Amino acid sequence: MHRSTLGGVTAAAYLDHAATTPMLPSAVRAMSEQLIRVGNPSSLHAAGRESRRVVEEAREAIADVLGARPSEVVFTSGGTESDNLAVKGLFWARRDADLRRRRIIASTIEHHAVLDSLEWLRKQEDAEVTYLPVDHLGRVHPRELRAAIAEAPEDVALVTIMWANNEVGTVQPIAELAAVAHENAIPLHTDAVQAVGAVPVDFAASRVDALTVTGHKLGGPVGVGALLLGRDVACTPVLHGGGQERDVRSGTLDAPAIAAFAVAVTETVRDRAERVRRLAGLRDELVRGVLDRVPDAVFNGDPGDGLVGGGPSRLPGNAHLSFPGCEGDALLMLLDARGVECSTGSACSAGVSQPSHVLMAMGASVDRARGSLRFSLGHTSTAADVEQLLSAIGPVVERARMAGARR
C-alpha cells in the first residue's frame, strides 16, 4: 500500500496536473541560478540592476509569448492574487469613475478565487453580481452576456469569465465575449490559469483587458504569476506598499521565481502544439478505457472534438467523469491506495465537500456531482499512467458502489 519512491519521484500515476504540475527542469535551473544571487530588483546598485535585468527579461519573454506588451505584465504571487486584483481592482476603478457602475457580470463556473472575490464585493462594497448560465457542456454563450449587459449597460463595472474551466475543461469563446463587452466599453477579465499552454492564448488578439496566469500550472514554481493588464485599463491596487509593479501591485519582486516562471511559460507555449496532440491522444485513451470498463460512467463537459477560438474546445489534458452510485471521495481514496492520484474537483476547505458548483451549473444532479472525478494529464504523463488507472478503475468503482452514494 505504501508506495516506493525512486530518486524522489513517487511511482504513482499522477493524474492531477490541473492542481499542480511538476516544474520543468529548465525552470528549476533558472530558479536555482537566481536563488544563490543577491539583489533586490528595486535597488539602484549593480546587484539590484542585475536582478532587475532578470525580472525585465522575464517580463519581455512572457509578454512576447502571450501577445502582450512588457508593460502589461504585472507580476503577482499567483492565480488567486491576480484574480483578486483584477476583480476588485477593476471594480473599484470603474465604480469610482462612475458611481452607477456597481454590477459585475460573471459566469457561474468561475474559480473560487473569482467567486469569493465577487461575494466579498457584494457584501462589503455593495456590488451586484449577475451570473451567466452555462449550457450542459459548461459553455457561456455570447448572447447570454449581451442580454445580461442589455439589462442596464451603464451599471456594469466589469465582466469576468474564465478562459477554460479548471474542473471540466470547457474552453470559452473569450474573444467573442470580450467583443460583446466592448460593445458597451466594458472591460473583461479572464482567468486563463488553465488555458495558457493548453490552448492558444494571445492577449492582444483576444482583446481582453485583464488576464490571469500562474506559474505552477505550466511547469513554473508555485507562488508566482501575473496579471496581464491592458496599458489603458485602470485598476485600483489591493496590496499597498512600494508600488513596484506599475503602482498596481506592491511587494519585492521575486526574481528567482519570476525567472523560472518566464522559462516555463516560454517553453510550455513553444511546445504547445506537440504536447497537446500527445495529451489529447492520451486523454482519449483514458476516457475510452474508463468507459469500456465502467459502461455507465459519464464523460462530462465538451467532447473536445470542436474548435473554439482557433484551438481545442476542451483542455486536452482534462478528463472529467461521473460514476453513478459512487461517492467521489471514496473513489479518490481507493485509487490513491492503488497509486493513482486524481481529484474530486470539488471545493473542500474543511473536509466538508460541497458538490461541484460547475457540474451543478451544467445541470447535473447533486449525486452525479458528488460521484465525479477529474483526471488531468500534463507534460510528464505517459501511457503507463493511463494504463495504471485503467487497471484499477473497474474494481475501484465496484468497491465504491458497495459503500454507496451519499443520500
Add this chain to the structure above:
Amino acid sequence: MKLLAAMSGGVDSAVAAARAVDAGHDVTGVHLALSPSPAAARQGARGCCTLEDARDARRAADVLGIPFYVWDMHERFGADVVDDFVAEYAAGRTPNPCLRCNEKIKFAAVLDRAVALGFDAVVTGHHARLSGGVLRRSVDPAKDQSYVLAVLSAAQLSRAVFPLGDSTKDDVRREAASRGLAVAAKPDSHDVCFIADGDTRGFLARRLGEAPGDIVDAESGEVLGRHEGTFGFTIGQRRGLRLSRPAAGGQPRYVLSISPVSNTVTVGRAGLLDVHTVHAGVPLWPSGRPALPFRGTAQLRAHGALSPATARLEAGSLVVELAEPQRGIAAGQAVVLYDDDRVIGSATVRSTRSVVPA
C-alpha cells in the same frame, strides 16, 4: 488487518492509530468532519472537529506515515446525534450524545462505509478493553469509556479495535510524547462537542424556542416559579431554578421530574431524588444474555452513579433494582450492567421509581 483509524485530532486516537501501525496492521487515518461549518480553532477543552483538530489529526497521520483523509459525516451526525439530542430534550429526557455517536456514527455509518470500502475494522482511541467480543473497563478508572461503548452490538464490537484499554491516560500522553506526536499535551475534550460555547441551555433555546411554564413543588403541588422551557432542566439539577421562596426548613430543592406534555418542571427535596428502581427499554447483550436475574453492578452515568444491582426482564424490558439508591437519574440515559469490569448489557432508561413517590 486493514484498519481504519478514526482520528479526532486528540492524543488518544493518535496513539491508538500508532499502536495499530506497530502491531503490523495496514492503517488508514480518517478524520470525521461532523459540523457543516467547522470553526477555525478550538476553545479550550470544548468542541471538536475544528479545522485545528483536523490539522492535528493530519499531522499525527504524517508522523505515523499513514494515508489520511477527511470524511464528511456532518449530515449523518446532524440527523442522528444533534437532532436526536434536541428531540430527546424536547421530550423531557436527558440524552448522552457521545453514546449516540458511537452507536450511530463511529460504529455504524463510518464502520459500514469502511467495511464496504474493504477495511476489516475501525480502530479508535476509546479507553476500554475488548477481546474475544468481551468489552471491559479500562485499567484507568478515571478515563474508562466502556459506558459509552456499551450500546454496541456484538456485530459492531467484532469490527472494533480499542488499543488503549490497558493503558492509563498518563501512559498514553507519555507515549505520544515519546513518539513525537504534537498532540501529547493537548487538553482532554469535555462536554458536548457540538456546543462549542458549552451553553447547552442556550443551544436548546435556539433550536426549540422558549416555552414558558410552571415550576411545581412535588409534595404540595404549589407553583413555585416559572421556567422558559423544560429543556433547560436536567433531573437532579439544583442551580438556576430561580424559585420565588425557599423551602420550609431552608433545604435546597432539586429538579425531580420534567414533563414536556404539561410543560412543568417538578422540584423537591433531595431525598425524593433517590432512585431505587430503574425501568429501561429492551436490553442489548453484546456478549450473550446472562442468566437472569442478573446480579452485578449498574452504572447510570458516564462517570459515576454506580450501585450493586439486580436486573431482570419484564415483558422483554429491563428492570434494575439498585441496592444503593442513586440520585439524579434521568430518562434517556443508559443503564449499563457490569460483572466486575465486564460489560454485560445496556438499555435506555425510561422511568425511575423512588421509595417516596415523586
